[in-house]
Amino acid sequence: MAITVVGSVAYDSIETPSGRRERCLGGAATHFSLAASFFTSVRVIAVVGEDFGPEQEAVFKKRNIDIQGIERAPGKSFFWEGSYLDNLNEAKTHITDLNVFASFEPKIPPAYADSEFLFLANIDPVLQRRVREAMPGVKLVAGDTMNYWIKDHRPALLEVLKGLDILLINDTETKMLAGINNLVKAAHAVIDMGPNTLIVKHGEYGATAFFGPGSISQGHNGPYHAFRAPALPLEEVVDPTGAGDSFAGGFFGYLAAQPELTAAAFRRAMFYGSVMGSFAVERFGTERLQALTRKEIDDRFLLFRELTHLD
Amino acid sequence: MAITVVGSVAYDSIETPSGRRERCLGGAATHFSLAASFFTSVRVIAVVGEDFGPEQEAVFKKRNIDIQGIERAPGKSFFWEGSYLDNLNEAKTHITDLNVFASFEPKIPPAYADSEFLFLANIDPVLQRRVREAMPGVKLVAGDTMNYWIKDHRPALLEVLKGLDILLINDTETKMLAGINNLVKAAHAVIDMGPNTLIVKHGEYGATAFFGPGSISQGHNGPYHAFRAPALPLEEVVDPTGAGDSFAGGFFGYLAAQPELTAAAFRRAMFYGSVMGSFAVERFGTERLQALTRKEIDDRFLLFRELTHLD
Numbered sequence: 001m002a003i004t005v006v007g008s009v010a011y012d013s014i015e016t017p018s019g020r021r022e023r024c025l026g027g028a029a030t031h032f033s034l035a036a037s038f039f040t041s042v043r044v045i046a047v048v049g050e051d052f053g054p055e056q057e058a059v060f061k062k063r064n065i066d067i068q069g070i071e072r073a074p075g076k077s078f079f080w081e082g083s084y085l086d087n088l089n090e091a092k093t094h095i096t097d098l099n100v101f102a103s104f105e106p107k108i109p110p111a112y113a114d115s116e117f118l119f120l121a122n123i124d125p126v127l128q129r130r131v132r133e134a135m136p137g138v139k140l141v142a143g144d145t146m147n148y149w150i151k152d153h154r155p156a157l158l159e160v161l162k163g164l165d166i167l168l169i170n171d172t173e174t175k176m177l178a179g180i181n182n183l184v185k186a187a188h189a190v191i192d193m194g195p196n197t198l199i200v201k202h203g204e205y206g207a208t209a210f211f212g213p214g215s216i217s218q219g220h221n222g223p224y225h226a227f228r229a230p231a232l233p234l235e236e237v238v239d240p241t242g243a244g245d246s247f248a249g250g251f252f253g254y255l256a257a258q259p260e261l262t263a264a265a266f267r268r269a270m271f272y273g274s275v276m277g278s279f280a281v282e283r284f285g286t287e288r289l290q291a292l293t294r295k296e297i298d299d300r301f302l303l304f305r306e307l308t309h310l311d
Numbered sequence: 312m313a314i315t316v317v318g319s320v321a322y323d324s325i326e327t328p329s330g331r332r333e334r335c336l337g338g339a340a341t342h343f344s345l346a347a348s349f350f351t352s353v354r355v356i357a358v359v360g361e362d363f364g365p366e367q368e369a370v371f372k373k374r375n376i377d378i379q380g381i382e383r384a385p386g387k388s389f390f391w392e393g394s395y396l397d398n399l400n401e402a403k404t405h406i407t408d409l410n411v412f413a414s415f416e417p418k419i420p421p422a423y424a425d426s427e428f429l430f431l432a433n434i435d436p437v438l439q440r441r442v443r444e445a446m447p448g449v450k451l452v453a454g455d456t457m458n459y460w461i462k463d464h465r466p467a468l469l470e471v472l473k474g475l476d477i478l479l480i481n482d483t484e485t486k487m488l489a490g491i492n493n494l495v496k497a498a499h500a501v502i503d504m505g506p507n508t509l510i511v512k513h514g515e516y517g518a519t520a521f522f523g524p525g526s527i528s529q530g531h532n533g534p535y536h537a538f539r540a541p542a543l544p545l546e547e548v549v550d551p552t553g554a555g556d557s558f559a560g561g562f563f564g565y566l567a568a569q570p571e572l573t574a575a576a577f578r579r580a581m582f583y584g585s586v587m588g589s590f591a592v593e594r595f596g597t598e599r600l601q602a603l604t605r606k607e608i609d610d611r612f613l614l615f616r617e618l619t620h621l622d
Contacts, residue, residue: 017492181328183515184546204494205516208544228541228619233519235495264622271621308539308619310582311575 001139001256003036004112005029006045006131007121007245008101009052009070010078012285015085018238024285025056027078028121028144031242034289035249035276036119037063038297039257043112045069045131047104049076059290068109073100088237089203106131113137117256120164121245122146125156132163140261142166142252143195144244150177161194168199168248184226188212199251199270201244206231206274209266217263229270230308232278232300239284243277246289250276250297268301275300312450312567314347315423316340317356317442318432318556319412320363320381321389323596326396329549335596336367338389339432339455342553345600346560346587347430348374349608350568354423356380356442358415360388370601379420384411399548400514417442424448428567431475432556433457436467443474451572453477453563454506455555461488472505479510479559495537499523510562510581512555517542517585520577528574540581541619543589543611550595554588557600561587561608579612586611 007029013022033042043066048056052072060067081095106127118135120128120143128143143164149157150173157177161167167190171183177193178186187198191212198210209227211217217227251273258265275297282288318340324333344353354377359367363383371378392406417438429446431439431454439454454475460468461484472478478501482494488504489497498509502523509521520538522528528538562584569576586608593599 182546182548184544187544202516205513206539206541210544226544226618228517228544230517230539230541230619233495233498233521233537233539235493237493267621305621307537308541309621310578310616 001116002041002043002114003117003119003252003256004043004045004069004108004115004135004138005032005036005119005121006106006127007032007119007123008078009044009046009048010080011051012241013079013081013095014239014241014284015083016088016239017085018236019284021239021284023079024287025059026080026241026285028123028242028245030059030286031245031280031289032119032121032249032252033060033065034063034286035246035280036253036256037065038276038292038294039250039253039272042066042253043069043109043115045106045108045112047071047073047100049073049100051077059286062290066111069107069112071107073103075100082241084240088240091241106134108134116140117252119143119248119252120160121248122149125149125153125160128160129156129163132160140165140255142168142248144168144248145173147173147176158193161190164195166197166199167195168201168244168251170201170203170244174198174200184210201247202231203240203243204231204233207247207270209270216261216266227267227270229267229274230304231274232304232307234278234281237281240281241285243280246280247273247277250274271301271304272297275304312427313352313354313425314428314430314563314567315354315356315380315419315426315446315449316343316347316430316432317417317438318343318430318434319389320355320357320359321391322362323552324390324392324406325550325552325595326394327399327550327595328396329547330595332550332595334390335598336370337391337552337596339434339553339556341370341597342556342591342600343430343432343560343563344371344376345374345597346557346591347564347567348376349587349603349605350561350564350583353377353564354380354420354426356417356419356423358382358384358411360384360386360411362388370597373601377422380418380423382418384414386411393552395551399551402552417445419445427451428453428563430454430559430563431471432559433460436460436464436471439471440467440474443471451476451566453479453559455479455559456484458484458487469504472501475506477508477510478506479512479555479562481512481514481555485509485511495521512558513542514551514554515542515544518558518581520581527572527577538578538581540578540585541615542585543615543618545589545592548592551592552596554591557591558584558588561585582612582615583608586615
């Protein structure tokens, strides 16, 4: 089933211990849609500036991603510059230029209307909510957010949470959103805000899904009702940018491709999320996702399975 | 098969967000032996002072732990005072009084000589080496260490590593020991120092075993030859003291109880390590391990299995 994703399509200048790249194609919707495109059809809603040309378009088209919802506006595309020199787990932001995103009003192409899956990537919660309300017929809605929206745009974010089935954020964001220092208690508090499932991304340690009432998984492990997918210990992390969005794309893309939403499918989807995250960081920007094959993805899935499998 | 463990038997004064305890029974060898005692017979080598009485003895005896190797010396037992008020993942040490440990010369009772498993808990590497050399016939040797020995007693520690099959340390210690900031590369560098297997403990995120030549696991996952056991997301961590030693006790105890050392047994042992660590933190000091039953342990093992299991 098709996924519609709304989020940023941007240019990133990135510095890591492995080197530096100027203005490579990035943005949450870009990473997400490339990762998800290996599993299902993906449709993007975003805005770009006059600096978005045929070369960038080709990256999406090569993966059969529908970009009729990427609006062209006068001016420059969203631009982010950051570095990970001291700590590969945390980006230091140097520049954030919203540019055309500052006045973005998402429009949903009629051809997107039959999408059954919706992903609200990390953008202004006001925009997330608008897209959510414009697509009331979707079957499953997942979303992402970040510390900035949690701290300074809480009321708008809380409205978005009410319309989500699945929220994907990291440990710090979970604790910040709940105002609780214990991860499990914080996760349950977040579930009380709207989403029936919370996926907490732990970076190099994988991700944990917490399930609430109404979730796909009616688990057997009682008060500890959760599922943990590992991350792959990697010899080299070239660039962590987009790892979380690639996780979300692999997770949601795999799920959307299943004939039925079962607990077992959800668990495999978590592993595919980890798989896509592990590829994303192997090169700068979207380089690795662009060069990837489905065979490589399935081989790595088996590697992940082996990594935690008990006989 | 029996395990001999050498390490500290001590008193700990601990403050955490859940409260405070004065002079509770602690020390690495105490946590380790209690955890391992649920799986196999355990023999302790340590030194205590005149403040170690029948009440403390009874804790070991109730679990059938052999303490004839716990020497009584004039003076006070090893004492540690620490807190975890800001961060449950990292102890802040207030006081370390070595007391009788300052002049400890480990003596191995003749009855311990047929032990096939040896655990060198976190003590001065000079003492670890002495015990290792006094027990040349053991089948499998595992050990622990900490940042202090890595930084200031490196030559002695490197000698110990040559005599180890398995080293258990945390992420920071692995990187510090190798002088390498990437965990996988650091792990391989540590394996080159002696142990064929390195278990890196990630606290609330579980633990990863890295396997080198000669290790139990001749894995299928090629350059990523590793195994990851999750930790249980816990609603309340009352006191993290001894979690790592309890992990080691569960891991090594389970392994020592198996008829054969196979890769599958090693993987289950990692899970049992995580299980024992998850119990240890539920109450102060050794309180939870003292009250535990084998049924609770096996039930929680199933919970852990469920936590990461793919159908």
